[in-house]
Amino acid sequence: MAIEVRIPTILRTYTDGEKAVAGAGGTLDELLADLDTRHTGLRDRVVDKGELRRFVNVYLNDEDVRFLDGIATKVNDGDSVTILPAVAGGSGHRTGTR
Template identity: 75%
Template sequence: MAIEVRIPTILRQYTDGQKAVEGTGDTVAELFTDLETRHTGIQARLIDKDSGGELRRFVNVYLNDEDVRFLDGISTKLADGDSITILPAVAGGMV
């Protein structure tokens, strides 16, 4: 099962500069574990081990344009041909 994962600029240091990589897994968690086998260090930037293995607070993950936080989080099921987009949260502005 092939899943396309779009990588934001800030995480491309872990994917040798690639904008998109391919991975496998039945869930988002399994996909991130699979990515870690080829792109060492990326999983730690996505998953917060201190919070029981949930997504880091400032990382947004979309499955086919739907935020996985509104689905089943990292337990969200994946299917062949799905697309995952990883986006760091952007904050700022004027006070």
């Protein structure tokens, strides 16, 4: 059994368009390193200087890893990891009357 990692649309260029990929490791960091051996560049989009990038959210079985042990969070076979880039913005245009 492996760990399923759900990939957001913006990062699927690193996974040949795959929505989910499988990996292995004892921690989130090891899992991302394992994935990077087959999907080069993916880890660099999620990790910067050994920590999760500020605007990338990672969930282990629907729990935000920032409230666990961050990149050192333990993972197990059968777990599900979801990578979600933070989304912000808008048109800046307000509708309605003044």
